[in-house]
Amino acid sequence: MTQRSLPLAGIRVLDLTRVLAGPWCTQNLADLGADVIKIEKPGSGDDTRSWGPPYLQDAEGNDTRDAAYYLCANRNKRSVAVDLATPEGARVLRELAAVSDVLVENFKVGGLAKYGLDYESLKAINPRLIYCSITGFGQSGPYASRPGYDFMIQGLGGLMSITGERDGMPGAGPQKAGVAVVDIVTGMYASVGILAALQERHQSGLGQRLDIALLDSVVAMLANQNMNFLTTGKAPGRSGNAHQNIVPxxxxxxxxxxxxxxxxxxxxxxxxxxxxxxxxxxxxxxxxxxxxxxxxxxxxxxxxxxxxxxxxxxxxxxxxxxxxxxxxxxxxxEQVFADPHVQARGLRLDLPHAAAGTAPSVASPLRFSDTPVQYRAAPPVLGQHTDEVLQEVLGWGPEDVAGLTAGDAGGT
Known part of the structure; x- marks a missing residue:
């Protein structure tokens, strides 16, 4: 029997995202077999690389350059250090976009147009490109130009109005969730949208743009609480650790x-x-x-x-x-990872890491009977695959790569 490929084998994703919502999306795609090329600014990289402590430690107990936060959302990717703000760096990204299936970005609305990396510019180069933009408020509307972060959108989008102890109780008041759930859910919606666009491309042969917003995502995820309001006209309040509609x-x-x-x-x-x-x-x-x-x-x-x-x-x-x-x-x-069922499901992983030897990770909850998720590598160090990708994907020679990393595109 011929061995089956991973679900997204052969799909190339150009990842221009940082922090959490975008990287969470592209990690999902990478886990499913896509070749995700993470573009990072030389010298600093993804913002979350420095969001510590804690930092990943090497075998001697010394901190590496990568914070634990960064490790949660960048598994199975290749890191290319190129400065898109330079003419040469932007040219490299246009060349990569021309041979990619998907591009995911989370820049401010219109922020990539000046580099020729906006959807219309890249569509002219690659009509099959699926271009996913993740922003706080979307590409349209009065708030479109505003920056958006998970915490403030948990508040603005209504989630904090229903999270926390009810009024009149000790500790009452609005409360954010203990993890950046808006970023996570937005990343999941983006993943679903990209997969749907890839399926549609089988029929039309064309790509399209996806406009994914944190605010849209948090409003959508309020689910039954939305319906509690829309069917009664009365906004639900906080219930602490009790359910609004089920007792006990x-x-x-x-x-x-x-x-x-x-x-x-x-x-x-x-x-x-x-x-x-x-x-x-x-x-x-x-x-x-x-x-x-x-x-x-x-x-x-x-x-x-x-x-x-x-x-x-x-x-x-x-x-x-x-x-x-x-x-x-x-x-x-700590108790979660000591739980025998969690251990039996193999949720704790240790993956090879270029600087630390190994790095811990958490398994994807996606379980396939015949094409299981493969965990190829821990999140890459900054610029780890620059030479490899430029030579393998763009066909550059060693001299071309050396010239780029020494020139105005910025290097490792």
Whole structure:
């Protein structure tokens, strides 16, 4: 049987992105087999290379030049150090764009036009090019020219209005998520869009431009909370660790810690009452359906909390798992990677790294039965593949490469 190729084998991606949303997108494509060429400014590279500490350490315990932040989103790529702000550097990128399938960039709106690297200019060179622009606010609208960062768009886009403890409780107030979720989700939307554009190109033979915005993405990801507002005209507020539409679906304090109980239907609620030896609650008309429990949550939840507080966390986890009620601990990240199921799924990786020997990474959640993700290398050091790419992809000779890296395009 002929061995099957990776899903995106043969696809070349020119990556002009930095920080997180764009690199997250292109790492997805790289994991799926695309040849991702990461273009970086000579001398400094991606902004996140210096976003530390912590930094990746070598075998002797010395810091390398790459922060842990950078490592999270640049696996399986090749780094080319070229300054696109110079005439020679811009020419190199136009040559690479001419032989690429996809270009992903996250510059300010119109920022690449002066270098001849905007969509219209590159479309004339390569009509099959799929050109994905990732910005804070998109290519149109009154905010288009504004810079956009995850934190401020979590606030502007409504996510922080529904995240955090509810008003009147200790610690109440809006709260950002513990990871840059808007960047991550935007990167995922960009990945999906690129894959769809590649599929459409099979029919038309033509590329197109994708306009992906952080604000659009965060508004879209509010999902049921959007619908709570759009169907009622009333904006939902913060609920802390409780669910707006399902009860009980929240954190409870046990006698020695906390756990999550996620009752998703009425059958599970009855099982929950069995585990708590509290069948009087499941027979109470006020609590028999999710609708009635949601309406009467202020009556029900204090009774549940009192029962849960009387026993240790692990007692409840064992009891609830035995009757099929979804539940779980609140782990630290250290505890996550020590969890036997996480270990069995192979989520921790160690990949070869040019400066440190190896670098830790986290496996892609994409699991294919016949064309699994391949982890070829850790995120590259700055300019690691400049000579290799220019010779292999553009057919330059060693003298041409030497002239570039010594000249106004900037080098490694």
């Amino acid at each position: 679906y929240q954190v409870f304090a046990a006698s020695d810690g906390h756990l999550i109980v996620a009752v998703g239907n009425d059958t599970q609620f009855r099982a929950y009452c069995v585990a708590m030896d509290a069948m009087h609650l499941s027979s109470d008309p006020r609590f028999q359906t999710n609708q009635s429990r949601t309406i009467n949550r202020d009556v029900l939840v204090p009774q549940l909390a009192e029962i849960m507080a009387a026993r240790p966390r692990d007692y409840w986890l064992e009891r609830l798992e035995a009757v099929g009620v979804p539940c779980g601990p609140i782990n630290t990240i």
